[in-house]
Amino acid sequence: MQRFTGGAREVEVEAEDFPALLAELCRRFPDLGEDTVRKQSLGIDGMLIHTPMLETFGQDSQLVFVTRIAGG
Amino acid sequence: MQSLQFAAPTSLAEAAALLGGSDNPKVLAGGTDLLVQMKLGLREPALVVDIKRIPELGEVSLGADGLRLGAAVPGAEVTANADIAALYPGFVEALGLIGSTQVQGRCSPGGNLCNSSPAADSVPAMIACGAQCNIYGPNGMRSVPVEAFNTGPGRNCLAADEILVSLEFPRPAARSADAYLRFIPRTEMDIAVAGAAVALTLDDAGVCTAARVAIGAVAPTALLVPAAAEALVGSKLDDAALAAVAEAASAAANPISDKRGTAEYRRKVVGVLARRAALIAQSRAQAEE
Amino acid sequence: MTSDMTVKTQFRHVGSRPVRPDGLDKVTGRARYGADMNLQGQLYGHIIRSPHAHARIKSIDFSEALKVPGVLATMSGADLPEPGEALIPGAEIEMKLKNVSPVIMARDKVLYHSHAVAAVAATSPRIAAEAAKLVKVEYEVLPAVLDMHAALAEDAPLLHDDNFTVGIDPPPEKPSNVSVQIEMAKGDLEAGFAAADVVIERTVNVPMCHQAYIEPHACVAKADEKGRIDIWCTTQGPFVVRLLVAEITGIPQKDIKVTASEIGGGFGGKTTVYIEPVAAVLAKKSGRPVKIVMSREEVFRASGPVSDSETRVKIGAKKDGTITAIDSDMIMNTGAYSASAMFAGVLFGTAPYTAENIRSKGREVLTNLPRVWAYRAPGAPQALTAVECVVSELAAAIGMDPIEFRLKNAVQEGDVPLYGMPFSAVGLKECLQAAKDHPNYQAALGENQGRGVACAFWINAGMQSSASIHVTPDGGISVMTGSPDIGGSRASMALMAAEVLGVPVETVHPAVVDTDSIGFCDGTGGSRTTLATGGAVIQAAEKLVEELRRRAAAAWSVSIDDVAWLDGKAVERCGVGIDELIEGTSPVKDGAKVLTLAEIALTAGATGGPLTAVASLHAHNSAPSFAVNVCDVEVDPETGKVDVLRFTCAQDAGKAIHPAYVEGQMQGGAVQGIGWALNEEYLFNADGVLDNAGFLDYRIPVASDLPMIDTVIVEVPNPLHPYGVRGVGEVSICPPMPAVVSAVNNAAGTLLYDLPMSPPKLLAAIDAG
The missing domain is CATH 3.30.390.50 (CO dehydrogenase flavoprotein, C-terminal domain)
Structure with a gap:
């Protein structure tokens, strides 16, 4: 994802839920594209969401995009 | 599709005639090499001759002269014989290394020799013991030392109509x-x-x-x-x-x-x-x- | 999104060791595996495979084959729809369908020896095999690239002329054999190495291997007049088969039912399909059921083996044992199509350590070899082997005990690994301490003996699962899931249901059912089944308990709140708090009404109908696992033969639901890792033909090669799971390779990092001094 964020590793985003997060990231980084974001798992305060879509976030939620890995 | 003939003769003469009369025969003793090779498509014989019903091939005799082992005697029969193990412990331990317990119930030292694999476990042991091969053919019996039996990987000195009958081990001296x-x-x-x-x-x-x-x-x-x-x-x-x-x-x-x-x-x-x-x-x- | 859940710590059934419910059928030969299914009138499919590693298919002529009496259908890639750009679940990450469909049947090109090209179906296996020989395929042979370095060469022949490496900025203008490359980094690498007192750099090669599941792929497919397809097959995921057959053949998922047979091992290798779409197409074309069973040789040549890798690792440490920097650069072979787990290797290879300065790079390389697939913690063993061997050397270089060295650098709760998600409570330090405390770690070593230590990480998956519970009129419990049992999961499901319901575990009958009979379940993989499918079982059981209380309440004409569920019985509370009853701090009041589960079940018809409960979930509560291995070996310096003397595994299971099968996972992973380190490897000849396509020369360890694998289950509960469960199936294969390699190098005085450490290679290294 960093390829599309000008190398930025961490960003502060105001978003109550995943759709808002997606919209905000795509607005800020036009090259990113929804598909790139949707292909990642999302860690929310220690919970790993494999296919985020409707998740909501708290005031200071720490969100981490992680390459989606299934396992053998 | 190719058809496969099977015969189980009861005498050496009958077996030799069958082998001589086919253009693509294979001898079957325990079958632990042959059947695997056939399953893998490496060999497609037209005739399989089972030699286990020929009396000489199943004989074991241990006497003052040494050991005579019919070529189709299974390894397990040898390894279970304490008298043989006492005289030829190296040969017997080589037989014990071949395959699993189940395989040893079928596989024969004679077959191990005739399969002519350079890696056969019992063959160096037979050579060290000074064993001889007794071979039946249309002209009667002949004898060759084990070290002269195989001529290359998968090849040996048997003519198409010859059969390995027995292996003869001299009785070892004291000590x-x-x-x-x-x-x-x-x-x-x-x-x-x-x-x-x-x-x-x-x-x-x-x-x-x-x-x-x-x-x-x-x-x-x-x-x-x-x-x-x-x-x-x-x-x-x-x-x-x-x-x-x-x-x-x-x-x-x-x-x-x-x-x-x-x-x-x-x-x-x-x-x-x-x-x-x-x-x-x-x-x-x-x-x- | 936070969890206020409490993790249960007192258990009645969970943590006990009942005999597995599937055990008797397995040891008596009654269990029905993939090849045991037969249908009236079935045909036998035979797949025609490429004799070349790289060639263009000019034509396929079935006319002679069709003349053979008994041949009723044929197929080739032309019978499958063009895949387009659709994405489907892959071995690790999502894959393009166009990288999956041609593995089932090649289209314009064959890309590896034994690549499927066509198939015939006939009334007997023999007829099918003979007819297959008569299918004429014309090839234009192309130059092949058979290893990663050949594929990376500037003028290398290309497998896919439309492959432009993903991950390069700006995107390349020329196609290449690198499908994707990534780089992850944190901190300041240069400063990290500058702060180090000792820096060690090694290149570690891990060979291509196979999962070596004992049961070959097998299936039967049947098509009815309306086009509905039934498939029986051996698989880690019947729903995965349903999806892939649909995507590959164009038959909609709603028209496909998949029943998983008993499974004889998968290890990741049965999370995809090879023959099921072929059987489905042949069944549709012939109107007869079609059975396909892969031979052992076909499994080795044409299923999905495991990536080989070359990893250069450089690590710096201070004299006090602090790791200051880790630099890792890996190339990973994916075979003919992009499918490797290179991402996992790059992301997870450094996960055990707190080092602040890390860079991890990776490239996935295409070659004319079979398309690789998942194997237990895919990608991680290769990466961790490289890192752990260097870590062990560093500990020795600064004169520190290898476990102490790791303890000094081990991650704990709150640390952030390279992949970014902070760790919750994890058990690495506990595992290291358990290994250190084990008597094996104190055993004296003799001449030509050596010890190796390694630790490892795996992320573990959650994903989607469903469970359904039915109660029989006499109080028996049927627990159904869609998760094939590859490691004792039915026993775990029974234990968890028994725990919630408060009934003897023997009254619970767990089953794996077909895709029509249960809600969606992702495959058994990612160490997810006990956590996620088990989570669905717990939820369904909890719903059932509520229903049982409701029935009792109805029978007694009281409120459900007045009914507690205690030891498999509905108990009238009579004003005592539920918690007090459950915890046993207050006794059940004299005269309180009681109904057993069986009594409620017997009258269920009169109190509301059959007793059932279902639960479906998407588990977001998975948590990573760590493991530590200690290996002692003896090396014969004259032959290079390695004997494993002692082997100790400590692994964090979170909570072991069935400890015997957790130990089984630990031991199984250890044995596979030992095999991969010492003897297992794919050997290709100069034409790209696999030279050891059988268990004679593909040398997995046999029982007599191994000592007892000693296990220590560490339990640091997963704070997100009601019982504290973590996945246990995969991390176990990560530490054994580096533990064995370090042990052998210590014993032999060598620095051999070209695996496997087969006797000829090790003897050459010993002789080279």
Whole structure:
């Protein structure tokens, strides 16, 4: 994802839920594209969401995009 | 589709006639090589001749002259015979390395020889014991030493209408013993990467008076290595003699590199095995006192 | 989104060791595996495979084959729809369908020896095999690239002329054999190495291997007049089969039912399909059921083996044992299509350590070899082997005990690994301490003996699962899931249901059912089944308990709140708090009404109908696992033969539901890792033909090669799971390779990092001094 964020590793985003997060990231980084974001798992305060879509976030939620890995 | 004929003759003459009358026959003893080869499509015989109903092929006789072993006698019958194991411990331990318990119930030392694999475990042990092959053909019986039986990988001296009838082992002298060692990467389930058999006789003072050394899986056929035997004779298997045995075995080896090991590796390890087998044979011969 | 859940710590059934419910059928030979299914009138499919590693298919002519009496259908890639750009679940990450469909049947090109090209179906296996020989395929042979370095060469022949490496900025203008490359980094690498007192750099090669599941792929497919397809097959995921067959053949998922047979091992290798779409197409074309069973040789040549890798690792440490920097650069072979787990290797190879300065790079390389697939913690063993071997060397270089060295650098709760998600409570330090405290770690070593230590990480998956519970009129419990049982999961499901319901575990009958009979379940993989499918079982059981209380309440004409569920019985509370009853701090009041589960079940018809409960979930509560291995070996310096003397595994299971099968996972992973380190490897000849396509020369360890694998289950509960469960199936294969390699190098005085450490290679290294 960093390829599309000008190398930025961490960003502060105001978003109550995943759709808002997606919209905000795509607005800020036009090259990113929804598909790139949707292909990642999302860690929310220690919970790993494999296919985020409707998740909501708290005031200071720490969100981490992680390459989606299934396992053998 | 190809059809397959099967016959189970009850006499040598009948078997030889069947073999001579087919353009693509195979002899079946235990079948532990042949059936696998047929399943893999490596062999597609037109006629399979089961020789297990021929009386001579199933005979075991142990007497003052030594051991005569019918060519279709299964390995398990030999390894279960304490008298044979006492006289030819190396040959018997080689048979014990072939396949699983189930396979040993079918596979025969004669078949191990006739399959003509350079890596056959029992063949170096037979050579070290000085065993002879009794062969039946249209012109009667002939005899060849085991070391002269195989002529290359998958090839041997049998004519199309000849049958290996029995293996004849001379009775060892007092204070004699043999040993066989092979190297495999695991503890079971592998084909020998290298093998060495040593049979020797000691005198009262523990000096080696006679020896035969054979190596396997390091040349197109198992080899008798007279130079290795010469290194033992006259010695008490001191370090120098053992080093010379290893060197002679390595020098005689003419291995290939393949999925089981490199030529360089096989050459070195066959020497190590010959040296270690000599020590085992020595301790067995000493234990006879 | 936070969890206020409490993790249960007192259990009645969970943590006990009942005999597995599937055990008796397995040891008596009654269990029905993939190849045991037969249908009236079935045909036998035979797949025609490429004799070349790289060639263009010019034509396929079935005319002679069709003349053979008994041949009723044929197929080739032309019978499958063009895949387009659709994405489907892959071995690790989502894959393009166009990288999956041609593995089932090649289209314009064959890309590896034994690549499927066509198939015939006939009334007997023999006829099918003979007819297959008569199918004429014309090829234009192309130059092949058979290893990663050949594929990376500037003028290398290309497998796919439309492959432009993903992950390069700006995107390349020329196609290549690198499908994707990534780089992850944190901190300041240069400063990290500058602060180090000792820096060690090694290149570690891990060979291509196979999962070596004992049961070959097998299936039967049947098509009815309306086009509905039934498939029986051996698989880790019947729903995965349903999806992939649909995507590959164009038959909609709603028209496909998949029943998983008993499974004889998968290890990741059965999370995809090879023959099921072929059987489905042949069944549709012939109107007869079609059975396909892959031979062992076909499994080795044409299923999905495991990536080989070359990893350069450089690590710096201070004299006090602090790791200051880790730099890792990996190339990973994916075979003919992009499918490797390179991402996992790059992301997870450094996960055990707190080092602040890390860079991890990776490239996935295409070659004319079979398309790789998942194997237990895919990608991680290769990466961790490289890192752990260097870590062990570093500990020795600064004169520190290898476990102490790791303890000094081990991650704990709150640390952030390279992949970014902070760790919750994890058990690495506990595992290291357990290994250190084990008597094996104190055992004296003799001449030619050596010890190796390694630790490892795996992320573990959650994903989607469903469970359904039915109660029989006499109080028996049927627990159904869609998760094939590859490691004792039915026993775990029974234990968890028994725990919630408060009934003897023997009254619970767990089953794996077909895709029509249960809600969606992702495959058994990612160490997810006990956690996620088990989570669905717990939820369904909890719903059932509520229903049982409701029935009792109805029978007694009281409120459900007045009914507690205690030891498999509905108990009238009579004013005592539920918690007090459950915890046993207050006794059940004299005269309180009681109904057993069986009594409620017997009258269920009169109190509301059959007793059932279902639960479906998407588990977001998975948590990573760590493991530590200690290996002692003896090396024969004259032959290069390695004997494993002692082997100790400590692994954090979170909570072991069935400890015997957790130990089984630990031991199984250890044995596979030992095999991969010492003898297992794919050997290709110069034409790209696999030279050891059988268990004779593909040398997995046999029982007599191994000592007892000693296990220590460490339990640091997963704070997100009601019982504290973590996945246990995969991390176990990560530490054994580096533990064995370090042990052998210590014993032999070598620095051999070209695996496997087969006797010829090790002897050459010993002789080279």
